[in-house]
Amino acid sequence: MKKRIAGISLVLALIALGTAGAATLDRFDGTYIAEGSSFRYFYTPTTTDQKVAANTQDGLVEQDRYSRFVPSLAESWSSNPDFTEWTFNLRKGIMWVDSKGAKTAYEITADDFVEGFRHVADPKNGIKNLSKDIRKLIFGLNNYYLDLVDIDSGKKKDITRDKALAAFEGVGVKALDKYTVTYKLNVPTPFFLSFLVMELFLPVEKDFLAQVGPDFGVGKDKLLYSGAYYISDWQRDKQIVFKANPFYWDAKTIKVKTINLQKVTDPNVTVQMFQRGELSQADLAADQVKALAGTKWAASIYSDPPAADRFSVTYWFVQNFSSSNPEWKAFINNLNFRKALSYGIDRVKLNELDDPYKPASVIRNTVIPEGQIYDEKGRDYSDYPGIKEIRAAGNYYNKAKAREYLAKALAELTDGKGNIKGVQAAKVDMKPVAEFQVDGKLPLQMLYVHFNDPTDTKRALLLKAMLEDAFGKENIDVQFGQVIDDMFAESVEPRRFDMIYDNFRFGFADPSAQLGRLITDGGINDGQYSDPEYDKLVDEAAKKYILSERYKIFAKAEALFLDRCYVIPWKMGGSVYTITKVVPFTSPKGGFGITRFKYKGMVVEKDPITVKRYEQLKAAFLKELAAVNTK
Amino acid sequence: MGSYILKRLGQSLVTVVIVVVSVFMLLRLMPNSGYFTREDYVNMDQAARTAYLRNLGVLDNPFVQLAHFAGGLMKGDLGRSISLYPRSPVSSIIAEKAPYSLCFGLASIIISMSLGLGLGVLMARHKDGFADWMGTLYVTVVRAIPSLIWLFFIQLWISGLMGWPMIFYLDRPVSWILPTISFSLAGLGWYAIWLRRFMVDEENRDYVKFATSKGLPRTRVMRGHILRNAMVVLVQYFPQQILLTIAGSLLIESLYNIPGMGGLLVSAVRQQDNPIVQTIVLLYAVLGVLGVFLGDLLMAFVDPRIKLADCSGKGA
Structure with missing residues (x-):
């Protein structure tokens, strides 16, 4: 010790x-690209909304700069042995602050957390991020929510809306006394703290909410502040200025007193403004990094993926197991072909499009990101047997192995004369994304769908080149389809693809956050595969609530899932280069909820x-x- | 004249109603999937998505929605944004943004009109001379090179050269200069080239030759006859141009971070924010129609030979 x-x-x-x-500064000048939707901090569809929520409101707990869950407005907490009931004891005498930084008459109490959740749980408030998983997690919430939905739609007429609203008393969020709030859950949830850093669990002052009504959060004076900063100035589509909350419970940690965020949409202007001393930080795309090579700025450009706000996002290729392209459907349901596909994709080459300098450093072969969750002994989930080996493999690309597995697949799927067994000539109709004819013979025709932007088009061309090189043009013919705006609506949901890629954030601190929704008929099982063995393992793991036991089974499930190549992970999010005056590792770190957007503790220097x-x-x-x- | 004005006002009203109702109904043909992101589809089940749409009011019969919109309009209520800035009153969004576009627009009109018309006169007066060549070169450059290139050039280089801020700040007047210039450049070329063209046309007319042969000084011919007649064609556009400055500029406002109206319509359409789209369409339609109407009146005022109503009083 x-x-x-x-x-x-x-x-x-x-x-x-x-x-x-x-020399340190007490001011940070940053930028944002998209205007926030509002200051209604329970619903944060944009990064700007998340920055507002994270810095103007505090929850019961927060994550520190090591990602540990530490006290925030709750100074202590406990749970029952099976983690289904959690009790939080609030700090006393903490007051809500207004948009002038003045203390209001309202104290932050347990009722405010109950009111916050009551607001979130009413479908009329349109809080879209109240997921069905959370509705099913909190005791009584799902029925309460669905009753209100049915009343609003006219399906349920035996009870008035007011009566249904009064039934919130039966939902598992309660104020035991002025400073004690409890959550009752439907299932053992040892990782419940990671939900509490989400915006959904923030407090709101009941009287103030009633006073502003539908105007809640439409302007800086239409909300109260419980966080490290309050909004002192705001011009829509122009600027947000945060000032340090003088009555903040943890005011001593606030080094930067003014945060000035300006809307700048052009990344080149952002870089120029940084160079002219008007900004404290600028993120750089690969071409901007190249443009600054050889200048005095080059010595200050670096990339730190784990600190990036998208680090816990994983990108993977999705294969359509129920494709209307009969050639692809026959091949993708063959394990040897899927393995050939996995070995045929050069992750380093693909990642060069995002990070030309250290492309290997952003490879991720697993679904669950590393360095995010630890068991009771402090062991990283991604170091568990099965997962550790997959991580260590790095770039899976291996042309010889790809050919070996392809040969096995061809032996199983074709008659040796180039005819694909059981597949007839057909017209594949995936309009408006693509329409093409297949003949039931090699080469296998597959449709890869991508966005029509230049980088994604380059990525598609690269993928085609590497697959046709690994498998031979006589065996595979990669065709392209393009989407413009919304990959899910244009391609995934209507099943217009053979292969695409997508990316998903690791939402809460348990492997089930991703693995649980990749099961048969899971929420992000876009390939529509089914593997009862994997489903069983996930189900079995979810019943364990000692973390090491839980992780062991989840790791086994994930290893099996990856070995059978139901999706092919290839990179992490957050490969962003930056040039900054912010001292790294000084602000809170965490992939869950809104933690990563907090400026609390941040130190800004002159240079x-x-x-x-x-x-x-x-x-x-x-x-x-x-x-x-x-x- | 009175009956003409009444008739035109009636026609204008019908035009505005047709435009607004058409756009209103077209908006309702957009698929509801536009209200949800990929993450929303992961988070929300069908019941939650339907409840969300119902609360937005987009599941109501389009005619019921139209009646709500018209009813609100009568009471001066333009509704609240549903997706771009959820729950913010549309009227306050426009009230926040329009003054920026109006101020920059009017300043640029004053600059581009005064300099552009001056340049046009100079070019016409010295046709095929140096001034004409330089003016033509300017207009060609401004029109031929994509505006993004020279706008970015102005922002990057001139701001660097002069040590001015790259973006607009309300409290730093020096940051207003470059956006105002950027707003003015294209209009300046437009006024110059069209005035030159109409003045050259007029210069070849018989009445000009007659006045010149009578011995009238060239300056007087230019000012009293050629310029006056050439301006008749141009003045009809002035009211519309002035009124529609409220629309701002998507590109320039975005480059200089001016929180004006420029990108509002595009963003609202992309996010299917019906209350904002229909209000902006209504606003632009009213101003557009009013601009045309005022242009006709102004033309008649500048040139008394133009009669807007026939002698029988039936209107033109």
Whole structure:
């Protein structure tokens, strides 16, 4: 223990040395691309909305810069042994603040959390991110919600809306007293804290809400503030200014007193503004990084995927197992072909389109992201047997293996003369995405659907080239279909594809967040495959609530799922280069909810952080993190 | 004249109603899937999606929705945004944004009209001379090169050269200069080239030759006859151009981060925000029709030979 404390002290001293002498600023100037929809912080469809929610409101718990769940407006909590009842004890004397930074007469109490959830649970409030999973998680919530839906649609007439609203008393969110709020859940949920960092679980002041009515959140003075900042100035489609909340419960951690965000839609203008000293940070696309090579700025450009707000997003290829293209349907339902496909895709080459400098560093072969969830012994889920080996494999691309598995698939699926067994000539109608003729013979014709933007088109061409190179043009013919705006509505939902890619965020701190919705008929089983063995494992894992036992079975399920190539993961989100004056590793870190958008604790310096300094800080932080996780 | 005005007002009203109702109904033909993202489809089941649409009011019969819109309009209520800025009153969204577009638009009209008309006169007066060549070169450059290129060039280089901010700040007047210039450049070319063209046309007419042969000074011929007659054709566009400055510019407002009306219609259409789209369409239709009407009146005012009503009083 003493050694560990000494280690942490050393690391802290190194960080202190790293920042010693550097002039810090109490102001951050940033940008945003899309205007937020409103300040109704329970519904945050854009990144700007999430920044507003994360910085103006606090929940019961939050994640610190090591991603640990730590107290926020709740100073302590406990759960029953099977994790179905959670009790949170609130800090006393914390007041809501208005848009002038003045203390209001309203204290933040347990009722505010109940009122917040009551607001979220009423379908009339249009909170789209109240997912069916959460409705089924909180005791009594699903029935309450569906009753209101049926009343609104006229299906249910035996009860008035007011009576149905009064039934919220039966929902498992309650204020036991002024400072105690409890949540009753339908299933054991040891990872419930990761739900509480979502915007859905934020508080609202009942009297104020009633006072502003439908205007709640339509302007900076139409909401109250419980977070580290309040909105002092706002011009729609122009600027949002946050000022530090002087009555914040954790005010000592707030180093930056003013956050000024301006809407700038052109990334080139953003970079120019940074170079002219008008901004504290600018994200850079690959071509901008190239353009700045050889300039004085190059020494300050770096990429830190785990710190990026999309790090917990995983990209994977989806194969259509029920395609109307009979050639593809025959092949994709063959395991050897799927393995050939997986070995035939060069992840490094594909990733060069996003990160030309370190493409291998953004490969992700697993569904669940690394460094996000840890068992009770501090072991990362992605280090569990089965998953660890898949991660270690790196780029799965192997032309020889691809050909070996293809040969096996061809032996099983064709008659040796180029005819695909059981497949007749047919016209494949996937209009308006594509329409083509197949002849039931090799080469296998497959439809790859992609967005019509330049990068995605390049990616499609690259994929075609690598598959035709690995398999031979005599065996595969990749055709393209394009979508313009909405991949799901234009292609996935109407089943107009053989292969596409999609990306999904790891929503809460349990493997079931992804693996649970990839089962047969799962919410994101876009390929429409079915594997009872995988489904059974996921079901079995979900019943364990000791994390190490739970993770062991989930890891087995994920390894099986990946080995059978139902989807082919290939990269993580967040491969963004940045040039910044913000000292890395100073603000909260976490892939769940809105944590990653918090500015709390952030330190801004006068000059850009150099790559060298970033590397030093990173090494120190990783040591510190390892020490924290094994504590 | 009075009957003419009444008749035109009646026609204008019918035009506006046809435009607004057509757009209103076309909006209702858009698929409801546009209200949901991929994440929404993952999060929401069919019951939740239907409840969401019902609460937006988009599942109601289109004629019922039209009646609500018309009823609200009578009471001065333009409704609330449903998807772009959910629950924000449409009237306050437009009230926040329109002044920016109007101010930049009017300033640019003043600049482009005064400089453009001046350049047009100069070009016509020195036809085939240096001024004409330079003016033609300017107009050709402004029209031939995609505007994004020279607009970005102005923003990047001139702001760097002068040390001015790259984007617009309300409290820093120096940041207003480049967007105003950017707004003005294309209009300046338009006024110049058309005035030159109409003045050259007039210059070849018999009455000009007659006035010149009578010994009238060239300046007086240019000012009193050629310019006056050439302007008759142009003035009819002035009211419409002035009124429609409220529409702003998608490109320039986006480049300089001006929170005006420029991108509002496009964003609202993309997000199927019916209350915003129908209000903007109504606004633009009214201003467009009014602009044409005022243009005709102005033309008649500038050129007394133009009669808007025939002698029998039946109207033109």
